[in-house]
Amino acid sequence: MAKKKLKDLKVNFNTSWEYAPAPESKDHVKINDRYDLFINGKFTAPQSGKYFDTINPATEKKIAEIADASAEDVNMAVVAARKAYDNVWSKLPAKERGKYIYRIARIIQERAREFAVIESMDGGKPIRESRDVDVPLAAAHFFYYAGWADKLDYAAPGKKVRPLGVAGQIIPWNFPLLMAAWKIAPAIAAGNTVVLKPAETTSLTALKLAEVIRDSGLPDGVVNIVTGAGVTGAAIVNHPDINKIAFTGSTEVGKIIQRSIAGTNKKYTLELGGKAANIIFEDAAIDQAVEGIVNGIFFNQGHVCCAGSRLFVQESIAETVIRKLKDRMETLIVGDPLDKNTDIGAINSKDQLNKIKQYIKIGMNEGGTCYQSSCAIPTKGYFHRPTLFTNVSQSSRVVQEEIFGPVLAVQTFRTVEEVIEKANNIPYGLSGGVWTDKGSKIFKVTSQLRAGVVWANTYNKFDPTSPFGGYKESGVGREGGLHGVMPYVKIEN
Amino acid sequence: MDTAKTQTKKEAIMNGSGENGHASGKKQSRIDVLKTYKIYIDGKFPRTESGRYYILKAADGRQLGNICQSSRKDFREAVVAARKAQPGWSAKTAYNKGQILYRIAEVLEGRKSQFIDELMQQGIDNVAATEEVNLSIDRLVHYAGWSDKFIQVFSSVNPVESSHFNFSIPEPTGVVSVIGSEKTGLIGLISVIAPAIVGGNTVVVLASESKPLCAISLAEVLQTSDVPAGVVNLLTGNAKELNGHFSSHMDVNAIAYCNADEEQLKTIQINAANNVKRVLDYSKHDWMNAESQSPYFIMDFQEIKTTWHPIGQ
The missing domain is CATH 3.40.309.10 (Aldehyde Dehydrogenase; Chain A, domain 2)
Structure with a gap:
C-alpha cells in the first residue's frame, strides 16, 4: 500500500502559483499596411494588383496585406537575378561578397527584437522561441556563410567549385526568417543570386529581411523576394532560367517538384517531412x-x-x-x-x-x-x-x-x-x-x-555549422555547415 | 598483352562458331566449348526467369551468344538480394571493403586476356580493348584505396555554439540501381560499381545491351573475389524496357543513368520522385577519361549524418 501511494505521489501544480501575463511589447515594431514584392532592390507592386491578407493566428486579426506574385512578377524577379548574376555578383571579388553578407547578419542582430515580435505575431510561435532561437540563429547563419565566400577553394578538396547561377527558393511557414536565412546565406555566399518565396501565411519577416538586404547595400537583384501561394511557387519551379531549386516543405510537394523539373538541368535540394x-x-x-x-x-x-x-x-x-x-x-x-x-x-x-x-x-x-x-x-x-x-x-x-x-x-x-x-x-x-x-x-x-x-541525450538543437537534411523520403541534400555549401556549387576539375 | 595469342583465340572462336573442319591442317581442329551467358543475382548465375533472350552478334555477323533479356521480375529479385546484402556489406570495416575491392582488381588482372578478347569480339580493337581493361583494373585499385579515406576527407566535426559535440559523417544511401553505359563493355560498369560499393551500397546494374559479355565475366570475377552475394547484381537486357522499373522501384534509394537518351533520363527523373530517389545523371561522362574517377563519385551515393551529444557532467 505504502509503495502504491509513493508511486501515485506527484507534484500538485494546481496551486495558487499563477503566472501574471508578461507580454512582449509590440509598440516599437513597424508594420506597413501593405507589402509589395522585392524585385531588383526595390519594393514593386504586383502586376496583377492583387494582394492577400496575412493574419495573426493568435487573434485571427489581419496584420497587413501582401502582394500576390504572378508568373509575370516571378519572371521579372528571375530576370533581375540573372542580370545581377551576370553583371555584378559573379564578378565581384569573393571577399567583398562576404562583407555584404556580414552586414546582413549584423543588421538582423541590431533589429533582432523587432524580428522576433513580428515572427510571433505573424506565425504564432512563442516569443521565447522566436527571440532565443529563430532570430539569433538566422543572424548566425548569415555570419557563418559570409565567411565561406572567400574560402570556397577549401570546400571541395582537389577540385574547384563554381556557382550555379540563379537559385529559386521556396520556404515553409514554421521557421519563416530562419528558413530564409538557411536558403539565402549559402546561396549568395557561393556566388549565386536568388529568387525566394516565403510561405503565404508567414511573409512578413521575409519582407522585413528584404528591408535589411536593401539597407545592407547588397547589389540590386542579388536577392529578390516574391510573395504568394502555390501558383507563385510553381512559377519559380517551372521558370526556364533558374538553375537550382531549393525547397523546404512537405514530402508531397517535394515529389511534385522533383517530377516538375525532370528533363531539365536544374539542380535541387529538398528538405521534406519527417516522423522522427x-x-x-x-x-x-x-x-x-x-x-x-x-x-x-x-x-x-x-x-x-x-x-x-x-x-x-x-x-x-x-x-x-x-x-x-x-x-x-x-x-x-x-x-x-x-x-x-x-x-x-x-x-x-x-x-x-x-x-x-x-x-x-x-x-x-x-x-x-x-x-x-x-x-x-x-x-x-x-x-x-x-x-x-x-x-x-x-x-x-x-x-x-x-x-x-x-x-x-x-x-x-x-x-x-x-x-x-x-x-x-x-x-x-x-x-x-x-x-x-x-x-x-x-x-x-x-x-x-x-x-x-x-x-x-538532447533534441531539436540547431547550428549554422551543423549540416541538416534527410535520408529517404525526407529529402535530398544538406543545409548548414560545409556540407551545406555543396548544393549551391558545381564541382569542376 | 600477347597479341598473337589473342589472334589465335579469335580464330579458334571463329572456327567453333561455324566453319567447322577448317581443312588446311592435318590435325582435326578442336570444337570450342561455347559459353552460355547468364545473369548474376544474389551470388548465383541463373538465366532470366522469363526465358527470353536476344542474339548478340559480332560486327561480322557471327553469332556470339543468346543473351538473357532480363525481366522486371529478375530486377525485383535482384533488388531483394541487394537489400538483404546491404546492412552486412555496409557493416564490414573500411579496411575489409578496401581489400575486397583490391581483390577484384587482382582477379581481373589475372583474367585480363579474357576481357580483352571479349571486348574485341564486340568490335573494339586490340589497343583500345587493352587500354580499357588496364584502366578498369587501375580504377578498382584507385577506389579500393579510397575505402578507408573518403570518410576522413568528407567528414566534419562542427564547432557548434552550444555545449555539444557534433560531427557529420557520410553513410551509404542504400540500394542503387544503375542503367549502365551502352558504349563501353567494362570500364563503364567498373566506374559506377566501384564507387557505389566501396561506400557500402549494394547495386543492381543493367549491362550494355550491345556489349554484355564483359558484364557476365565480371560477375564471375566478383563471385571469386570475396564480394558477398547480393552486393553486386548484374542483369543483361534492354534499357528502354527496364529503365521504368529501375527508377520506380520503392526499395531502391538511388539510380544512376549512364546513357545519352534524354527521354529515358526524363522518365527516370519522374519515376524517381515516387520515393525521392537520388538521380545521378552520368550521361556526359567519358569513362575512359582519367578524370572520370574521384571520391566525388563515391559521395554521389552517400548521405551525411550529423550526430549531437551534450558536453557536460
Missing part, C-alpha cells in the same frame, strides 16, 4: 529524457519537420515515463505567443489546426488512447492542447504520417534491435533521438538509425 523516433532506454536519465520528449514534440507547436513525434519507451520504464510526461504536459502554458510565459503558441493557420484535429479523430478511430492536458486555451485564435496517443501500432496513421502539430504517438519496445527496426520502418528519415547513459548503446543506435540528424 525519439527512443528512451531504461538506463536513461528519465527526467532529462522527459524534458527532451517535451522539447522534441512541443517545440514550435510541433510544427517542426524533425519533431520527435514518435516516442519509443523501453517497456520496463514505460509506465513511469508516460506518467511523468503527462505531469509535465499539465504544466505547459498554451496561449498568447507574445507572452514570455507561453510554452505553446498558436497553430499557424486554420487549415493546419483542422488537419491536426482530423488526425486526432483518425487516431481515436484507429483505437488509440488520446490524452490531452487540461490547460485553458484562448477562445479566439487557433490553439491546440498538447496531445499524446498510447495504444497505437506501427501501422497507425498517427504513427506513420506527419501531423505537424503538438501530437505525440507513444510506443514501447524491449530490445535495441526491435526499436531500431521500428524506428527505421517508415518512409521518412530526417532525424531521430536516443536517450541512454550507456555510450556504446548510443553509437549502436545512432549509427543504425537511417536519418540525417541524430540527437543523443
Whole structure:
C-alpha cells in the first residue's frame, strides 16, 4: 500500500502559483499596411494588383496585406537575378561578397527584437522561441556563410567549385526568417543570386529581411523576394532560367517538384517531412529524457519537420515515463505567443489546426488512447492542447504520417534491435533521438538509425555549422555547415 | 598483352562458331566449348526467369551468344538480394571493403586476356580493348584505396555554439540501381560499381545491351573475389524496357543513368520522385577519361549524418 501511494505521489501544480501575463511589447515594431514584392532592390507592386491578407493566428486579426506574385512578377524577379548574376555578383571579388553578407547578419542582430515580435505575431510561435532561437540563429547563419565566400577553394578538396547561377527558393511557414536565412546565406555566399518565396501565411519577416538586404547595400537583384501561394511557387519551379531549386516543405510537394523539373538541368535540394523516433532506454536519465520528449514534440507547436513525434519507451520504464510526461504536459502554458510565459503558441493557420484535429479523430478511430492536458486555451485564435496517443501500432496513421502539430504517438519496445527496426520502418528519415547513459548503446543506435540528424541525450538543437537534411523520403541534400555549401556549387576539375 | 595469342583465340572462336573442319591442317581442329551467358543475382548465375533472350552478334555477323533479356521480375529479385546484402556489406570495416575491392582488381588482372578478347569480339580493337581493361583494373585499385579515406576527407566535426559535440559523417544511401553505359563493355560498369560499393551500397546494374559479355565475366570475377552475394547484381537486357522499373522501384534509394537518351533520363527523373530517389545523371561522362574517377563519385551515393551529444557532467 505504502509503495502504491509513493508511486501515485506527484507534484500538485494546481496551486495558487499563477503566472501574471508578461507580454512582449509590440509598440516599437513597424508594420506597413501593405507589402509589395522585392524585385531588383526595390519594393514593386504586383502586376496583377492583387494582394492577400496575412493574419495573426493568435487573434485571427489581419496584420497587413501582401502582394500576390504572378508568373509575370516571378519572371521579372528571375530576370533581375540573372542580370545581377551576370553583371555584378559573379564578378565581384569573393571577399567583398562576404562583407555584404556580414552586414546582413549584423543588421538582423541590431533589429533582432523587432524580428522576433513580428515572427510571433505573424506565425504564432512563442516569443521565447522566436527571440532565443529563430532570430539569433538566422543572424548566425548569415555570419557563418559570409565567411565561406572567400574560402570556397577549401570546400571541395582537389577540385574547384563554381556557382550555379540563379537559385529559386521556396520556404515553409514554421521557421519563416530562419528558413530564409538557411536558403539565402549559402546561396549568395557561393556566388549565386536568388529568387525566394516565403510561405503565404508567414511573409512578413521575409519582407522585413528584404528591408535589411536593401539597407545592407547588397547589389540590386542579388536577392529578390516574391510573395504568394502555390501558383507563385510553381512559377519559380517551372521558370526556364533558374538553375537550382531549393525547397523546404512537405514530402508531397517535394515529389511534385522533383517530377516538375525532370528533363531539365536544374539542380535541387529538398528538405521534406519527417516522423522522427525519439527512443528512451531504461538506463536513461528519465527526467532529462522527459524534458527532451517535451522539447522534441512541443517545440514550435510541433510544427517542426524533425519533431520527435514518435516516442519509443523501453517497456520496463514505460509506465513511469508516460506518467511523468503527462505531469509535465499539465504544466505547459498554451496561449498568447507574445507572452514570455507561453510554452505553446498558436497553430499557424486554420487549415493546419483542422488537419491536426482530423488526425486526432483518425487516431481515436484507429483505437488509440488520446490524452490531452487540461490547460485553458484562448477562445479566439487557433490553439491546440498538447496531445499524446498510447495504444497505437506501427501501422497507425498517427504513427506513420506527419501531423505537424503538438501530437505525440507513444510506443514501447524491449530490445535495441526491435526499436531500431521500428524506428527505421517508415518512409521518412530526417532525424531521430536516443536517450541512454550507456555510450556504446548510443553509437549502436545512432549509427543504425537511417536519418540525417541524430540527437543523443538532447533534441531539436540547431547550428549554422551543423549540416541538416534527410535520408529517404525526407529529402535530398544538406543545409548548414560545409556540407551545406555543396548544393549551391558545381564541382569542376 | 600477347597479341598473337589473342589472334589465335579469335580464330579458334571463329572456327567453333561455324566453319567447322577448317581443312588446311592435318590435325582435326578442336570444337570450342561455347559459353552460355547468364545473369548474376544474389551470388548465383541463373538465366532470366522469363526465358527470353536476344542474339548478340559480332560486327561480322557471327553469332556470339543468346543473351538473357532480363525481366522486371529478375530486377525485383535482384533488388531483394541487394537489400538483404546491404546492412552486412555496409557493416564490414573500411579496411575489409578496401581489400575486397583490391581483390577484384587482382582477379581481373589475372583474367585480363579474357576481357580483352571479349571486348574485341564486340568490335573494339586490340589497343583500345587493352587500354580499357588496364584502366578498369587501375580504377578498382584507385577506389579500393579510397575505402578507408573518403570518410576522413568528407567528414566534419562542427564547432557548434552550444555545449555539444557534433560531427557529420557520410553513410551509404542504400540500394542503387544503375542503367549502365551502352558504349563501353567494362570500364563503364567498373566506374559506377566501384564507387557505389566501396561506400557500402549494394547495386543492381543493367549491362550494355550491345556489349554484355564483359558484364557476365565480371560477375564471375566478383563471385571469386570475396564480394558477398547480393552486393553486386548484374542483369543483361534492354534499357528502354527496364529503365521504368529501375527508377520506380520503392526499395531502391538511388539510380544512376549512364546513357545519352534524354527521354529515358526524363522518365527516370519522374519515376524517381515516387520515393525521392537520388538521380545521378552520368550521361556526359567519358569513362575512359582519367578524370572520370574521384571520391566525388563515391559521395554521389552517400548521405551525411550529423550526430549531437551534450558536453557536460
